[in-house]
Amino acid sequence: MGIVAVLLIEAIPFFGDVSVISFLTGTKWAPLFADKSFGALPLLSATALIAGMALAVAFPLGLLTAIYLSEYAPDVVRSTVKPALEVLAGIPTVVYGFFAISFISPNIVRPLFDSETIFTALAASLAMGIMLIPMVVSLSEDAMRSVPSALREGAYALGANRFQVSVRVVVPAALSGIVAAGLLALARAVGETMIVTIAAGGVPNLSANPLEAMQAMTAYIMEVAMGDTPRGTVEYRSIFAIGMLLFVFTLGLNLVARGFIAKFREVYE
Amino acid sequence: MTTVRMRPIMTRVAAKTGEPAQETAVDYAIEARSLRAYYGENLALKDVTLPMRRNYVTAIIGPSGCGKSTLVRCLNRMHELVPGARIEGKVLFGGADINAAGVDPVELRSRIGMVFQKPNPFPKSIYANVAFGLKINGHKGNMAEAVERSLRQAALWDEVKDRLNSPALSLSGGQQQRLCIARAIAIEPEVVLMDEPCSALDPIATMAIEDLIRRLKERYSIVIVTHNMQQAARVSDETAFLMVDQDRAGYLVEFDATERIFTNPSHEQTEAYITGRFS
Amino acid sequence: MKPSPPALSASRQTAFTRRWTSWAFAGVALLATAFGVAALILLLFVVMRDGIGGLSWDFLTSFPSRKPELAGAKAAIMGTLWVMSFTALFSIPIGVGAAIYLEEFAPKSWFTRLIEMNISTLAGVPSVVYGLLGLAVFVFGMNLGPSIIAAAATLTLLILPIIIVAAREGLRSVPYSMREAAMALGATRWQAVWHQVLPAGMPAVLTGVILAMGRAIGETAPLIAIGAFTSVFFTPTSPTDSFTVLPIQIFSWISRPLRGFQENASAGIVVLLIVLLLLNSVAVALRHVYARRRRW
Ligand SMILES: Nc1ncnc2c1ncn2[C@@H]1O[C@H](COP(=O)(O)OP(=O)(O)OP(=O)(O)O)[C@@H](O)[C@H]1O
Ligand SMILES: [Mg+2]
Numbered sequence: 094m095g096i097v098a099v100l101l102i103e104a105i106p107f108f109g110d111v112s113v114i115s116f117l118t119g120t121k122w123a124p125l126f127a128d129k130s131f132g133a134l135p136l137l138s139a140t141a142l143i144a145g146m147a148l149a150v151a152f153p154l155g156l157l158t159a160i161y162l163s164e165y166a167p168d169v170v171r172s173t174v175k176p177a178l179e180v181l182a183g184i185p186t187v188v189y190g191f192f193a194i195s196f197i198s199p200n201i202v203r204p205l206f207d208s209e210t211i212f213t214a215l216a217a218s219l220a221m222g223i224m225l226i227p228m229v230v231s232l233s234e235d236a237m238r239s240v241p242s243a244l245r246e247g248a249y250a251l252g253a254n255r256f257q258v259s260v261r262v263v264v265p266a267a268l269s270g271i272v273a274a275g276l277l278a279l280a281r282a283v284g285e286t287m288i289v290t291i292a293a294g295g296v297p298n299l300s301a302n303p304l305e306a307m308q309a310m311t312a313y314i315m316e317v318a319m320g321d322t323p324r325g326t327v328e329y330r331s332i333f334a335i336g337m338l339l340f341v342f343t344l345g346l347n348l349v350a351r352g353f354i355a356k357f358r359e360v361y362e
Numbered sequence: 363m364t365t366v367r368m369r370p371i372m373t374r375v376a377a378k379t380g381e382p383a384q385e386t387a388v389d390y391a392i393e394a395r396s397l398r399a400y401y402g403e404n405l406a407l408k409d410v411t412l413p414m415r416r417n418y419v420t421a422i423i424g425p426s427g428c429g430k431s432t433l434v435r436c437l438n439r440m441h442e443l444v445p446g447a448r449i450e451g452k453v454l455f456g457g458a459d460i461n462a463a464g465v466d467p468v469e470l471r472s473r474i475g476m477v478f479q480k481p482n483p484f485p486k487s488i489y490a491n492v493a494f495g496l497k498i499n500g501h502k503g504n505m506a507e508a509v510e511r512s513l514r515q516a517a518l519w520d521e522v523k524d525r526l527n528s529p530a531l532s533l534s535g536g537q538q539q540r541l542c543i544a545r546a547i548a549i550e551p552e553v554v555l556m557d558e559p560c561s562a563l564d565p566i567a568t569m570a571i572e573d574l575i576r577r578l579k580e581r582y583s584i585v586i587v588t589h590n591m592q593q594a595a596r597v598s599d600e601t602a603f604l605m606v607d608q609d610r611a612g613y614l615v616e617f618d619a620t621e622r623i624f625t626n627p628s629h630e631q632t633e634a635y636i637t638g639r640f641s
Numbered sequence: 642m643k644p645s646p647p648a649l650s651a652s653r654q655t656a657f658t659r660r661w662t663s664w665a666f667a668g669v670a671l672l673a674t675a676f677g678v679a680a681l682i683l684l685l686f687v688v689m690r691d692g693i694g695g696l697s698w699d700f701l702t703s704f705p706s707r708k709p710e711l712a713g714a715k716a717a718i719m720g721t722l723w724v725m726s727f728t729a730l731f732s733i734p735i736g737v738g739a740a741i742y743l744e745e746f747a748p749k750s751w752f753t754r755l756i757e758m759n760i761s762t763l764a765g766v767p768s769v770v771y772g773l774l775g776l777a778v779f780v781f782g783m784n785l786g787p788s789i790i791a792a793a794a795t796l797t798l799l800i801l802p803i804i805i806v807a808a809r810e811g812l813r814s815v816p817y818s819m820r821e822a823a824m825a826l827g828a829t830r831w832q833a834v835w836h837q838v839l840p841a842g843m844p845a846v847l848t849g850v851i852l853a854m855g856r857a858i859g860e861t862a863p864l865i866a867i868g869a870f871t872s873v874f875f876t877p878t879s880p881t882d883s884f885t886v887l888p889i890q891i892f893s894w895i896s897r898p899l900r901g902f903q904e905n906a907s908a909g910i911v912v913l914l915i916v917l918l919l920l921n922s923v924a925v926a927l928r929h930v931y932a933r934r935r936r937w
Contacts, residue, residue, distance in 0.1 A: 186861070314769055319865060
């Protein structure tokens, strides 16, 4: 919990310079201009948009994969696919960033959507989506596998087929575990740094258009850290304010996810 | 040899607590006196008084859950390792209260050995298993010799002498249990507590262990918990029969010479239990 | 949870539809799985495609340069070695020690619970936030500057929760009977843990440690946050030197538009992935040894 104290100590002076309200609701983030402006909405919206789209990619794919692995796949397949996906999970994110910018952007986003820039929120989201798949798979597969087989057998005995058992019995029974998987993946996406720094561009931009370049919260921290920002300046403090926000969001998501997991355990253990 | 084994710590404690070191003419290795054992608030063992004689094999029998394991675990203070567990009453070892202030449970356990229900060798070599107890008890002298001596006493030497460095877990269940016995007697305890040592073994391995127990009692005092009536009859000199009351607290029904317990018990319950007419 | 029992269908028509939906669904689920695997293969192919050619002894032994053909990863590789050595030096004793304390000795008090809650919460904190923490505490607070030691301390904070959780699991997998057996022989609690429990659980503990190290090697953001340099033209000689690490070097090459630098980035990625692959193989081998030995 020392982490909270440190973030607070560094962030509080920032709110002496910039009011909390204008920080959270301001629409212009321009810390490096002479006429400084610290409205975090552009960063927040970029993070939300990218993380949301990444989850929109990873969650359905991950869930379907988990259903396949848990309910359909023969053991051989399960025991090869799972470790393969774990490899995916172990690849450093800077590599995903490189993949986004050297492959997804020029070969998928540009031809499909005719975008002008190679830095787009969409490219970052897609790479991040791939990065999140293993996490969704492994967490929701664990949840589905801990659904007692008696429940499945009960449904089979009633003449249900695999599809019905999977979708009407197993998924609802494992629902809180699956929701937790989604929330944890979202938390991971919000805090993910390198992919958005590399692929989404570095311009604060309050926009809902995924084909534009935008700067996520984490990318802003990277930008300031790479410059020579002296300690004690407003810019230096601003990254702690942003870090504080990140911490609060991810902590909230984690706590809610943990609530769901606890609920799930209560039922089956 | 029995009196030689008395070590000073215990007698000193005995003097301090005003407990006479020797109360009766009979030489008891270990005695439970009005022993009550609790798990949290639950009474598991109710006022058990049980004197176990030196160089005897004392058998403890009784239905499942009557507190046999609890009783033997009180004898070497393993009971207190369970969170929330405590005892009332006394356990005397060589006449001295083992729960008196100043008695080191660690030292006590090195003098009262224990063999568990399931063979539980360490996942190390056969040699390392036997040597471990010696090492931590600061054994001076020839380690290899001491290991060999214990393995011989446990009637395991001939089977393992060529592969002392292979993993203990590669032994059969019966061999593993004899290894655990060798491990326990390597540090030359005065008493060996055995909690259903044969329950995981086949009849042949069981016979081997029983032979071993009969031979070991010349040097050690043995307390053995068993579910096997014949086993108690075969190996023990005296037998204690425990029952469990309606509050699930165990109590001692009868304690007598084994022969008498099995031929002419004084309690109906005992007779019912040993003849299998027990609900 | 009351799954409404599906009614038995009498007509052949519905039976047919049901079978069809079931097959279609299975197909979609299989496709999703295939997509994940294909993405993995594509990713590995794309990021390494241009790098294999650029990988040479010169690449490994040269400093960065403004000319991509001359640039190499020497400083980054050495930096990674330095930083990881110190990270291991800090995190393994602290992490394993904390795990031993929590698993074997800690009383079941509110304080222990609080620490445990903290650890599981910390595991979900984004790594860049750890970077900010390191910046405030180690770089400025303790005046270590953007040094190897500050980096190692930051990464230690980052992976400690992982190590502690894994090590506790490893210790917990050693049956209680091992502790009992040792203590019945007159071992103290500490002797039982040190001589029996820890060695028995070691493969599992080590597996966790290695995986945590793998995580630390690939971390970029927290080290950039504490102010690590992107271009370093010397190899560090002491823990207070400034440094760069492989992922940061890769990142800095990625940010340069020149095609040659992209190839350098790819070559750097190849090196990084090979190191990770080696680490993972060791972890898998350990897990294998462990599974074989675990027959108590
Ligand atoms: N660790 C424990 N925590 C709480 N209660 C316990 C614990 N161990 C045993 N008990 C309780 O104490 C009572 C006696 O148990 P004990 O294991 O001594 O019986 P036992 O006679 O050895 O049985 P068995 O023949 O099955 O081994 C039982 O009611 C049991 O539920
Ligand atoms: Mg028992």
